[in-house]
Amino acid sequence: MPQEHYFSSKPADRAALRTVPVRLAGRDVEVQTAGGVFSPDHVDLGTRVLLDEVPDAPSIGHLLDLGAGWGPxxxxxxLESPEATVWAVDVNERALDLVRRNAQRLHLENVNAVDPSDVPDDVRFSVIWSNPPIRIGKAELHALLRHWLPRLEVGATAWLVVQKNLGADSLQRWLADDLGAGWRVDRVSTSKGFRVLTVTRET
Structure with missing residues (x-):
């Protein structure tokens, strides 16, 4: 059988699904993953660094995971904010299918796994948590962030984790220059080769 492309967009058939134990929101759970999505065997190191660093999520409002993968x-x-509306955004239909399966397994009715075009234009976010897809290329990454960061509510923050050797510092400088007045961009931690950046909409 030929090996699948690393990022397959077609949803995985039942035979391709694998069950993986992971720890999320302080509890041990089992999720379903499959080949053809990012880090199918575990919570990747960058995402784990991010989840260890972020403060508690807002309890209400719209919360965004940008580049959701299978959904960690x-x-x-x-799990942390059952009264909030969570948007899991990805362009990979296989990833979105896995997020939906996993939300169902964990009895989460507040998680919406959708293509970017399916997020209503009037939705504004109380927080963004993201391990952004750096490897799509600088131009595409910049376009992605330019689209989603301005949809933060005033006073809200995006938390981004970026590998240091994949351009975290240059991305921090670009964000500060591109967003300009009314925004604050900070590096809040460095751990295991990753930077955690915050982007706060001040006005």
């Missing part, structure tokens, strides 16, 4: 960030948001 979105599922954590859903």
């Amino acid at each position: 960030i979105a599922l954590t948001l859903g």
